[in-house]
Amino acid sequence: MDTLILASKSPRRREILKILNIPYIVFSTNNEEKIKEENTRYIRSLIIAISKKKVWDVARYFSNGLILGVDTAVCFNRRVLEKPENAQQAMKFLKMLSGNKHQVLSGITIKSASEDISYSSCSVTEVHFTKISDREMSQYIEQGEWAGKAGGYAIQGKAAIFVEKIIGSFYNVMGLPVEELYRLLNRFEYFTSSDIYRPVKKV
Amino acid sequence: MDTLILASKSPRRREILKILNIPYIVFSTNNEEKIKEENTRYIRSLIIAISKKKVWDVARYFSNGLILGVDTAVCFNRRVLEKPENAQQAMKFLKMLSGNKHQVLSGITIKSASEDISYSSCSVTEVHFTKISDREMSQYIEQGEWAGKAGGYAIQGKAAIFVEKIIGSFYNVMGLPVEELYRLLNRFEYFTSSDIYRPVKKV
Numbered sequence: 001m002d003t004l005i006l007a008s009k010s011p012r013r014r015e016i017l018k019i020l021n022i023p024y025i026v027f028s029t030n031n032e033e034k035i036k037e038e039n040t041r042y043i044r045s046l047i048i049a050i051s052k053k054k055v056w057d058v059a060r061y062f063s064n065g066l067i068l069g070v071d072t073a074v075c076f077n078r079r080v081l082e083k084p085e086n087a088q089q090a091m092k093f094l095k096m097l098s099g100n101k102h103q104v105l106s107g108i109t110i111k112s113a114s115e116d117i118s119y120s121s122c123s124v125t126e127v128h129f130t131k132i133s134d135r136e137m138s139q140y141i142e143q144g145e146w147a148g149k150a151g152g153y154a155i156q157g158k159a160a161i162f163v164e165k166i167i168g169s170f171y172n173v174m175g176l177p178v179e180e181l182y183r184l185l186n187r188f189e190y191f192t193s194s195d196i197y198r199p200v201k202k203v
Numbered sequence: 204m205d206t207l208i209l210a211s212k213s214p215r216r217r218e219i220l221k222i223l224n225i226p227y228i229v230f231s232t233n234n235e236e237k238i239k240e241e242n243t244r245y246i247r248s249l250i251i252a253i254s255k256k257k258v259w260d261v262a263r264y265f266s267n268g269l270i271l272g273v274d275t276a277v278c279f280n281r282r283v284l285e286k287p288e289n290a291q292q293a294m295k296f297l298k299m300l301s302g303n304k305h306q307v308l309s310g311i312t313i314k315s316a317s318e319d320i321s322y323s324s325c326s327v328t329e330v331h332f333t334k335i336s337d338r339e340m341s342q343y344i345e346q347g348e349w350a351g352k353a354g355g356y357a358i359q360g361k362a363a364i365f366v367e368k369i370i371g372s373f374y375n376v377m378g379l380p381v382e383e384l385y386r387l388l389n390r391f392e393y394f395t396s397s398d399i400y401r402p403v404k405k406v
Contacts (some may be wrong), residue, residue: 020364021362070376126254130382157222158222158223160222160374160381161223161381161382161385162382163372163382164382165328165370165372166371166373167370168368168369170358170373171363178363179363179364179365179366182364199239
């Protein structure tokens with residue numbers, strides 16, 4: 001019954017979910033949520049609210065299972081860096097991040113489809129970039145990895161060489177803080193006493 | 204000519220090397236280096252020395268190319284935690300790490316096979332584990348991921364859920380600090396001005 005329903009189309013999130021070795025299905029509506037507010041003052045509340053919206057959008061189609069919604073934001077200098085719209089904007093982002101530190105935040109919400117119970121939380125990772133040369137920037141932008149990535153880079157991809165250090169969760173920067181997810185699933189007593197990697201109830 | 208020769212049999216290191224998208228070959232002698240000295244006082248010098256030994260063991264078979272040697276150690280409370288010899292020792296390690304922080308260090312050496320030039324460095328990442336329950340420990344040990352891993356765990360595997368936060372490089376904990384490798388390769392002017400992800404000279 002308690003199958004996990006992932007309200008996200010991100011292939012990276014699916015990849016990370018495999019670590020837990022639990023069955024899940026993907027069901028996502030087409031509403032792409034964007035943070036209109038560029039100011040980061042209320043960013044934690046905002047990304048949790050977006051993760052909730054993703055969950056609630058999907059919840060009405062299910063009467064069983066747990067629905068998981070996630071939203072990730074990249075913040076630099078009190079600004080939210082969205083997915084770049086084009087190469088030019090991606091380059092602008094990379095120039096900002098070069099030689100500086102920024103924050104990656106993920107809001108997670110899990111809701112029971114059958115009951116009125118939900119839990120949310122927010123994970124923050126600080127990411128320090130080295131000074132990136134103009135040549136390295138152009139080459140990174142040219143090969144296109146920036147497309148579809150919040151902040152315009154992928155830590156699990158070629159941008160790995162730009163990362164001096166991180167403070168926090170690596171999987172959060174990839175798009176799904178798996179440790180936090182595990183903790184929230186435990187609040188639903190999702191894992192039995194016999195196996196932490198299998199769900200309590202069969203689907 | 205400047206092909207990269209990886210003096211390591213680790214599949215994880217090969218996986219990480221793919222990020223740089225450079226051609227490499229694997230050539231490793233059978234000598235498994237172990238840190239006999241359990242005291243961590245000289246650990247940095249020691250793992251750099253081991254990475255050098257791995258390189259020098261291989262260097263005599265090559266007249267061209269760059270040879271890469273890496274050694275990774277897990278240190279807790281002034282002790283080096285090697286690859287566990289059995290499930291019992293793996294459990295002992297996990298009990299030590301639970302609820303505590305430890306350090307993962309990787310020594311890297313790159314040597315030119317044709318010239319007497321080499322560079323070495325050491326990366327350190329601090330890893331904070333959550334408090335792990337007895338049940339979680341037994342289940343982790345049972346499913347066997349500990350085997351062949353320094354310190355008895357894999358951060359890219361199911362042990363991900365035990366990690367509260369890291370400070371430093373994630374890839375270092377996996378076994379090869381790719382950022383540091385990139386920096387050392389640059390000292391050999393390995394990457395051309397036209398492409399940071401391709402070698403200067405063709406093999």
